[in-house]
Amino acid sequence: MTDWRPGALLPMLQERARLNAALREFFFRRGVLEVETPLLCSSTATDLHLASFPVPPSFAAAGGTRYLQTSPELAMKRLLAAGSGPVYQLGKAFRAGDTGARHNPEFTLLEWYRPGWSLPALMSEVEALLQSVLPPAFRFPAAQRTYRSLFEERFGVNPHMATADELRGLVSVHTSFGEASALAASDCLDLLFSTAIEHSLGAQGPVFVSDFPASQASLSQVCVNADGDRVAQRCEVYLRGMELANGYQELVDAVEQRQRMAADLEERRARGLPTPPLDERFLAALAAGLPACAGVALGVDRLLMLRTGAAALDEVLAFPFSRC
């Protein structure tokens, strides 16, 4: 067994420690409370494309299957509903199957919530955070774009109005997927964005992409924007062609949240995917009253890659998934 050595060299481990300290300092100065919520829960995200690691029940512990968290979102919203005020968490998240130059199944997520703030206000705070932890080469003002404007610029198509067949046509022209009748409209949008748009975003300063398709709202609110498009109040941050953070105007309506999760589970059933139980405690917290808030999750490993100039995620991890 020769691969016992770390993937990241000592200087990189020191850089990570410095980054963590800088992040904590940022939030301390702004009065945001650091919290720790469980990594092992009885329920997990229902999103179609998130795969959770299940931990089978053992006779030593009561209860059923537990899941390693894909993000601390559900638990942190319970804290907010209990009156925690602004909170942040710096910790591990787990997403099965995600392995690549920018993905490791176990990774570090910085997630924080601002009750009473709008999404644009929170994204300004994200910009301030990036300015404070990234070297001068990144200190350009952030650019604001909409999902639609990027799509129209690249493909001449309004992604909110295009039919599934139109999107499949674009996939066969602009990607190497080939004939795409098996792809859903949302999957086509994902592939087109990843293949033809993402890598060109954020060549200098960060690019904030807002107004995502309503079908990709996940736990964010949906509204009709100034252009008349039905969009998710969701904003993604891209820098050097890499997705860095995902922000929401959080959905607070318990009824709609339950409906969305139930629809996810239906679709999972139809596709033969695991169907975790609904997180009833989370839904109860929403019903009790989640304050209007904006929240954001940021990939700390990728942030460290940018800060140090590392080319792949493995370079910033003490041990990548395959070597631990």
Added chain:
Amino acid sequence: MATYSTNEWKGGLKVIYEGDPCVIVENEYVKPGKGQAFNRVRMKNLKTGRQWEKTFKSGEALEGADVVDREMQYLYNDGEFWHFMNTESFEQLQADAKAVEDAAKWLKEEDVCVVTLWNGVPLTVAPPNFVELEIVETDPGVKGDTAGSGGKPAKLSTGAVVKVPLFVQQGEVIKVDTRTGEYHSRVGK
């Protein structure tokens, strides 16, 4: 053979794609946050040599291909097949013109080549990186020219034609780089 899904496809893995044996050259995992994951894959068709990119939905699977590279000694050519022998097992195999292709002009008896086998049948043959062959036909060239301009064509014992410096003569044995088809050096007698 076993099937492999997208997250197991690494450079060097041999798989069957649309009936042909292929090798994975590169596999890029592409996934927008909380969206459908894809794999952008560069593959090389081991039959045609063609390389191309194909995007797959993550989770798709391909059957593994029984493809192995074996060092084998070239024995002789019977006019239809080229015969090779495994120097450890003494097992003999014959490769057809399609498998041998361009390598034919570099094959010298007893040279050790790398034969790629698919299900035990020769798929391609790679000659050794360098081969020493005799010049059977070439013009005399200008005497005394040691740093000549361009050189002259020389036909080798296998039929291959290579450009050689003007001072090299018919009957001499030269060393050729089979990867570029270029003259490398003279071989002392």
